[in-house]
Amino acid sequence: MKRSALAVLAVAALAGCTTQGAADDDGQLRVVTTVAPLTSIIADVVGDRGRVTGLVPEGTNSHTFDPPPSAGEALAEADVIFVNGLKLEEPTKELAERTRRPDTEVVELGSVLPESDYLYDFSFPREEGKPNPHLWTDPTFAVKYAEKTRDTLSDLDPDGADTYRANTEAFTRKADSLADALRADQESLPRDQRELLTYHDAYAYFARTFGWTVIGAIQPKDFAEPTPREVAALIDQVRRENVKAVFGSEVFPSKVLEQIGDATGVRYVDVLRDDDLPGGPGDPEHSWLGLMRFDYVTMIEALGGEAPRLRALDTGGSVDADYPQ
Numbered sequence: 001m002k003r004s005a006l007a008v009l010a011v012a013a014l015a016g017c018t019t020q021g022a023a024d025d026d027g028q029l030r031v032v033t034t035v036a037p038l039t040s041i042i043a044d045v046v047g048d049r050g051r052v053t054g055l056v057p058e059g060t061n062s063h064t065f066d067p068p069p070s071a072g073e074a075l076a077e078a079d080v081i082f083v084n085g086l087k088l089e090e091p092t093k094e095l096a097e098r099t100r101r102p103d104t105e106v107v108e109l110g111s112v113l114p115e116s117d118y119l120y121d122f123s124f125p126r127e128e129g130k131p132n133p134h135l136w137t138d139p140t141f142a143v144k145y146a147e148k149t150r151d152t153l154s155d156l157d158p159d160g161a162d163t164y165r166a167n168t169e170a171f172t173r174k175a176d177s178l179a180d181a182l183r184a185d186q187e188s189l190p191r192d193q194r195e196l197l198t199y200h201d202a203y204a205y206f207a208r209t210f211g212w213t214v215i216g217a218i219q220p221k222d223f224a225e226p227t228p229r230e231v232a233a234l235i236d237q238v239r240r241e242n243v244k245a246v247f248g249s250e251v252f253p254s255k256v257l258e259q260i261g262d263a264t265g266v267r268y269v270d271v272l273r274d275d276d277l278p279g280g281p282g283d284p285e286h287s288w289l290g291l292m293r294f295d296y297v298t299m300i301e302a303l304g305g306e307a308p309r310l311r312a313l314d315t316g317g318s319v320d321a322d323y324p325q
């Protein structure tokens with residue numbers, strides 16, 4: 001990457017012009033990403049030095065997403081391609097490897113986590129070799145994603161290094177204030193009630209960092225519905241563990257939660273979002289920060305706590321990107 005940028009710069013210097021190495025005709029870096037929370041984090045780091053395009057439409061099951069042929073065009077024009085990795089977007093990664101320019105790097109942001117720290121569970125069993133990929137629901141990993149993006153972009157576009165550093169600092173301040181608000185608000189819940197029973201298993205790393213317990217995830221590894229026997233076992237578990245609420249997510253509508261709620265009298269909340277940003281492009285909450293604030297508020301309040309610090313958080317100031325809808 002560096003080598004080709006330098007080569008272009010050398011040619012540009014010879015020709016006496018100022019065309020920038022790694023950028024396209026309009027002088028902007030072309031950055032391609034996958035799921036919307038990553039797109040938002042990366043767009044904040046890129047700032048005004050490039051165009052960021054996400055490939056996975058919001059409201060899609062990102063775990064089984066197969067990219068359309070049009071994704072190949074965006075990937076072929078990319079100066080850099082960011083994926084989450086941890087086996088989340090294998091078909092998109094394979095298409096990227098086939099269609100990328102030879103000097104365009106495919107960067108796995110999930111590699112900020114050493115393999116020894118991967119989490120496996122019911123929905124992501126170890127024997128399948130697919131770890132739980134949802135690092136971005138934990139703000140401490142979102143900061144690491146931003147830092148890896150900053151380092152990658154600074155190598156690719158050294159003239160922008162100061163901008164990427166400043167943008168990453170600004171993102172880190174937002175992520176830190178989110179984490180601080182979460183830590184303060186979760187105190188309104190007794191420790192033994194910071195428990196999650198979710199349909200889609202997106203909060204494993206968040207739980208490990210912030211001292212929550214994921215008592216279970218309902219969705220089987222093949223994204224089918226659980227069997228009647230598994231549902232019966234979950235109903236027993238909900239009764240036994242005195243769970244206050246069970247959580248579903250927008251992208252995975254399921255009758256199972258309603259069934260569990262009816263059988264146990266426990267409240268079910270089916271609005272969590274793991275990679276589907278609230279609002280629409282241009283709205284302040286249509287961002288990684290808006291997404292996570294929404295989920296944390298939803299969890300804390302459904303379990304009987306209060307979330308005034310999270311609610312008061314300013315979600316403005318995120319950079320927009322091309323989000324396919």
Ligand SMILES: [Zn+2]
Pocket residue numbers: 062063134200202274275
């Ligand atoms: Zn997911």
